[in-house]
């Protein structure tokens with residue numbers, strides 16, 4: 518049964534997500550911390566509202582260790598606002614972590630780079646999350662907005678959970694594009710630039726961009742404006758990640774950033790790589 522706003526108290530605003538404000542909240546009955554995200558549906562068309570309800574019901578039923586758990590939903594009709602109550606991730610998001618490391622590098626501090634062991638852990642856990650979404654029993658879910666700000670840490674340098682997804686599919690393409698790409702669309706795939714269909718291999722492209730950025734502390738394609746960025750994405754040239762990271766990892770990322778979606782590795786094939794999947798390295 519859906520909860521009520523009065524079941525929670527707002528502790529503080531902690532971010533502005535792609536669909537609205539994020540607040541740290543406490544459940545009054547037990548003091549447990551959660552995050553709720555406001556989704557203002559007042560300006561949505563009827564069809565969008567109906568698919569939003571279907572999408573939230575689908576996401577509510579997802580249970581996976583590397584996907585942020587949807588806990589509850591609260592509808593406040595008077596303000597046409599949906600509050601999605603979700604699992605609290607005390608480590609914040611990967612965008613903050615990358616920003617912190619960039620500050621360290623600018624300050625000339627040593628060890629500003631993220632350890633390869635941590636990068637590979639994030640790589641593996643996000644592959645498991647994408648596998649769960651793409652092979653979901655109730656229908657394939659594409660993330661469509663995989664980026665550091667949508668990946669959350671359970672603690673500092675801890676495990677990661679994928680959040681803030683699926684809703685982009687609900688909204689009409691112009692609305693979701695407008696909201697999803699409030700910032701610069703660094704992770705947009707060549708097929709999205711060409712306004713072609715988005716599919717699982719587009720999520721693989723975005724994951725390749727994300728893991729590249731964890732290594733280089735900047736995306737593979739950067740530009741001063743969107744036109745230049747789209748040109749670079751279509752050209753497909755990018756520098757090697759720092760040599761502190763293995764040739765194996767750079768080769769894998771290069772395969773994920775292939776222009777032709779059909780040439781990119783699948784999530785399944787990436788999970789079969791022993792250097793990524795620790796369960797494959799266990800002694801027989």
Ligand SMILES: CNC(=O)c1c(C)[nH]c(/C=C2\C(=O)Nc3ccc(Cl)cc32)c1C
Pocket residue numbers: 531532534539552554585603604605606607608609610613669680681
């Ligand atoms: C400065 N921000 C933070 O410290 C922070 C922390 C500790 N957690 C978060 C964000 C979330 C969090 O902790 N759980 C979430 C579930 C879904 C979404 Cl879209 C966001 C979150 C943030 C933004």
